[in-house]
Amino acid sequence: MxxxxxxxxxxxxxxxxxxxxxxxxxxxxxxxxxxxxxxxxxxxxxxxxxxxxxxxxxxxxxxxxxxxxxxxxxxxxxxxxxxxxxxxxxxxxxxxxxxxxxxxxxxxxxxxxxxxxxxxxxxxxxxxxxxxxxxxxxxxxxxxxxYDNSKAVYKVTTKESYIVEGTGKHVAVMDFGIKNNIIESFKEKNCKVTVFPATASWEEVLGVNPDGVFLSNGPGDPKDYMDIIENVKVLVDKKPTIGICLGHQLIALALGGETKKLKFGHRGCNHPVKDIKQDRVYITSQNHGYVVTKVPESMEVTHVSMNDESIEGLRHKDKPVMSVQFHPEASPGPSDSDYIFEHFIEVLEEVGHNA
Incomplete structure (x- = not known):
């Protein structure tokens, strides 16, 4: 037809x-x-x-x-x-x-x-x-x-919290539209995972006493979710936290940064990103229409896009808080940047050792 x-x-x-x-x-x-x-x-x-x-x-x-x-x-x-x-x-x-x-x-x-x-x-x-x-x-x-796609996170998040058992570090996951392979990535590293809906409060998340918090990918404009941003402000202050994609943008906004909509977004499994500290370029999987434009004073840039020099990663100067714009588990795409998960687990172990 x-x-x-x-x-x-x-x-x-x-x-x-x-x-x-x-x-x-x-x-x-x-x-x-x-x-x-x-x-x-x-x-x-x-x-x-x-x-x-x-x-x-x-x-x-x-x-x-x-x-x-x-x-x-x-x-x-x-x-x-x-x-x-x-x-x-x-x-x-x-x-x-x-x-x-x-x-x-x-x-x-x-x-x-x-x-x-x-x-x-x-x-x-x-x-x-x-x-x-x-x-x-x-x-x-x-x-x-x-057509209205605002508040899309609430349409794709889990309705109820659930637990994926593991013997390693306990990670509280905020589900803004998480992909199955992200959960699998934590399972492969023996983590215990408690997944919360996007509507969960910071009290609920901290109530399970996780070793760290993961803020997932998801759809839409991060500025549509001011209630989530208020929760993120508390979480990044209390626990080691990592965010990817939308989670990356929410961390930036929570700490005083800014975001904007890209002209046509980054979507594909072949986007080159430079890790500044390693002075190395990784091929990454990406899916986002918004980007961080202003870095919070408390953070520094760790990754940049080789296509348009946009900000692809941030790290807090004093706290165990980090974020990346790309999808480290890369489904679909190359697994080059899986080291992001490994680094986060190392941070959790270090924080636990010093506690």
Whole structure:
């Protein structure tokens, strides 16, 4: 069935619908990864977004039921140049079209994804509608006006706290849209993990007496979550704390920094980041539309993007508090930066030894 992507600036891309056929609106972004489409579709940080894959062929190794990063897709729709109709992989359990149909997610293929990506890079991220009929300008404005992705964290966070047992350090995790592989990374390091919903107070978190606190990734504008920021102010003062992605931004805001929305964001598993102390560049997995622009006086920059020199990591000058903008567990992506977790565990051990 013919389908159209109509952007808020009036541009129209014509292609073919697959997955669930429906009219859907969302923020149109692009991801530069060659692989990892299954992980990104189920990454809660993409909640409410229409994701365009820049790599031209998507779905060639199919879908399996083990590599999900949450309980199902969080994207609004997926746009590809060409979807593979005959996936080939020993772990493949279904093709991309079948999975999107099963999950109720819309797909659009056959459009010029290169042109769309260049448009987003030049004009900035914008909202759009995927539809099987051409919308009038009035209809388009109405559809886009009804789209609201604010407070998205509360839609993807766990409803209740839960515990993952371990024999090592006890880490309290604030779930703003955490990926499964982050929990797995702590399990691999024998940590006991207590996961809290984003609505949990600092009293609840400190009530389990954790060795440290982890602030997860998640969707949306960090300034939408002033109540969470107030909790973070207390947590970073009381316990060793690490934040990634949204958690990184929340730490910066809690300590007096500033954030802003990027023109088109960083999304992909091939973003080079320099660790300043090591004087070494790592390839990282990223998914964010906002960035720290002003460093709190109490913190210093530890990592910078090699693409646009934006701030990618911070460390407190006096307290065991650190954060990175990228996803150290890298699902999808390279595992180069997994050392971030190892460093945090070392900090917890050092603090415990000196206590």
């Amino acid at each position: 013919r389908a159209y992507l109509q952007l808020e600036n009036g541009m129209i891309f014509e292609g073919t619908a697959f997955g669930k056929i429906q009219e859907i609106s969302g923020e149109v972004v692009f991801n530069t990864g060659m692989t990892g489409y299954q992980e990104l579709m189920t990454d809660p940080s993409y909640y409410g977004q229409i994701v365009t894959m820049t790599y031209p062929l998507i779905g060639n190794y199919g879908i399996n039921l083990e590599d999900f990063e949450s309980d199902g897709p969080k994207i609004r729709a997926l746009i590809v140049r060409e979807r593979s109709k005959s996936p080939s992989n020993f772990r493949c359990e279904m093709d991309l079209d079948s999975y999107l149909k099963y999950s109720g997610v819309t797909g659009l293929e056959g459009i010029d994804t290169r042109a769309l990506t260049k448009t987003i890079r030049e004009k900035g991220t914008m909202k759009g509608v995927i539809t099987t009929r051409m919308l009038t300008a009035t209809e388009l404005r109405k559809k886009l006006g009804a």
